[in-house]
Amino acid sequence: MSCRAPIALLAVYLCGCSSTHLALEDKTAAQPLKDDAERYIVAGVENDDAIPIAHAGSTPRGYDSPQVYGPTLRTKQLLKGLEHDYGLREITAWPIATLHMQCAVLELRAGADRASVLAAISRDPRVRIAQPLQKFTTQVGGLPLARFPNNAHAGTTGAKRK
Numbered sequence: 001m002s003c004r005a006p007i008a009l010l011a012v013y014l015c016g017c018s019s020t021h022l023a024l025e026d027k028t029a030a031q032p033l034k035d036d037a038e039r040y041i042v043a044g045v046e047n048d049d050a051i052p053i054a055h056a057g058s059t060p061r062g063y064d065s066p067q068v069y070g071p072t073l074r075t076k077q078l079l080k081g082l083e084h085d086y087g088l089r090e091i092t093a094w095p096i097a098t099l100h101m102q103c104a105v106l107e108l109r110a111g112a113d114r115a116s117v118l119a120a121i122s123r124d125p126r127v128r129i130a131q132p133l134q135k136f137t138t139q140v141g142g143l144p145l146a147r148f149p150n151n152a153h154a155g156t157t158g159a160k161r162k
Helices: 004-018 073-086 116-125
Strands: 040-046 088-096 101-108 127-132
Touching: 040 073, 040 088, 040 116, 073 088, 073 101, 073 116, 088 127, 101 127
Parallel strands: none
Antiparallel strands: 040 101, 040 127, 088 101
16 A cells, blocks of 8 residues: 555656646736726737647647647746846736737836837837837717727717616
C-alpha cells in the first residue's frame, strides 16, 4: 500500500508534463479603467504562430489540437518589452486572428505625456499599430443611451413597452 501513493503521484506528475494543452492567461476579465481615456493607449504587435508541422491532408492547426488561439511566447515578450521600455502597464489584451495581431490597452505611468509616448511607440519596430484609446458613448435621439435603461432598442423613443 505504501508504494502505491508515490507511484500514483509520479503518474499524475508525468501526465501533467506530457500534456500539450497550453494554459493561457485569462485577460477577458479586464481591469477597469481608473482614469479618463487620456491615461491609455492601444497598441498592436505581431502574433504569428510558428510554422506548424502538418500531416498530409490536414489543416495547419489540425482538427485535434487542444490549443486555443492566444498570444505566442514571442508576442508576450514583445508586450512585456514595450511595458518595460515605455513605462506602460497592460490592462487587457485580445487577439485578432485574421490579422495575426495581439492588441492591448496599455496604461501610461503617472506624469507621462501620452502624445510623446505615442510618437515614440509608433516608431518602434515591434509595434504594428498604436493609437490613443478612444472613448465612445451610445446615444439615442441625441441623448446618452444610459438615460433609457428600460429600452433595449436603439432608435426608439425610450418609452416603456407594454
